[in-house]
Amino acid sequence: MTQNAIEIRDLKKTYRGSKGEPEKHALKGINLDIPAGSIFGLLGPNGAGKSTMINIMAGLVTKTSGTVRIWGFDQDENPRQSRAAIGVMPQELNLDPFFSPHGALEVQAGLYGVPKSQRRSDEILAMVGLSDKANAYARTLSGGMRRRLLLGKALVHSPRVLVLDEPTAGVDIELRQMLWTNIRKLNKEQGMTIILTTHYLEEAEEMCDEIAIINHGELVARDSTANLLGKMDAKCMVIDPVTPPAQLPAADGVEVTQRPDGTLALAYHASQTTAEDVLRAVRDAGIAIRDVKTEQADLEDVFLTLTRGH
């Protein structure tokens, strides 16, 4: 077994500008190793370059320069083996309306040269919960069913590495749980390396062992989820006082601002200060609390924190 499922070296992608627009440097020299057997999160704001990177791995977009090895196979030197090692569940729900789910899996298996005797279409349909729709027209499938079928299609050639581009964007809780369960199962039982892009910090926190963050085509962070979340523990408690405060609360590690609506925003780091410490500072300042809520750092804040100084 190779140690790294993916090895990316100095990967660059420049899109030519259309109609007099300047060219776009979507990836500016990425170096990244993704350990075999991990669940790896690729995070970044819109336009950061995530899809470009994934599509290069999948062989759907041509890189400008650099090397990509998938399961030890260099994409340029061993295109067939590197392609066989990876399966991709795309973001768009593009399915051929004329194929049933069973038909779609068979066609996909054919494309990858999987012999009939080794096809697992029924097993895959059962896994993604589509057995009862095996022979229905794709156009009669709901959005959630289509997404499950796309996951199934990515699995027909039993890839070592599974890439999921925004697997749970806009899906309901039930489907999200199902996708998460399936992904964990593939990782645990088959040792499949999973790479997923997501906008949801919660998803990354719950699913991923390690995370890379890209911004403007550059890698700005790469660490274990635990370490990154440690850096992302900025919280904010918002207090609505019964009467305007005579003095502002003061405590170590707490930054207080008065908002225009009369509420007090108390920013702190959960790893250093507890909510109880913050509340005590409020009470010590003689402030009676009408209402209280907490705001968590979202990906946007995390980015600001992580990219500050870059």
Ligand SMILES: Nc1ncnc2c1ncn2[C@@H]1O[C@H](COP(=O)(O)OP(=O)(O)OP(=O)(O)O)[C@@H](O)[C@H]1O
């Ligand atoms: N075919 C293309 N031609 C020109 N520019 C492109 C093309 N595809 C992407 N880009 C540009 O490259 C940059 C990176 O885009 P990319 O889709 O990889 O980002 P992303 O991180 O996947 O964003 P999202 O989360 O919105 O999918 C963006 O500025 C985008 O406008």
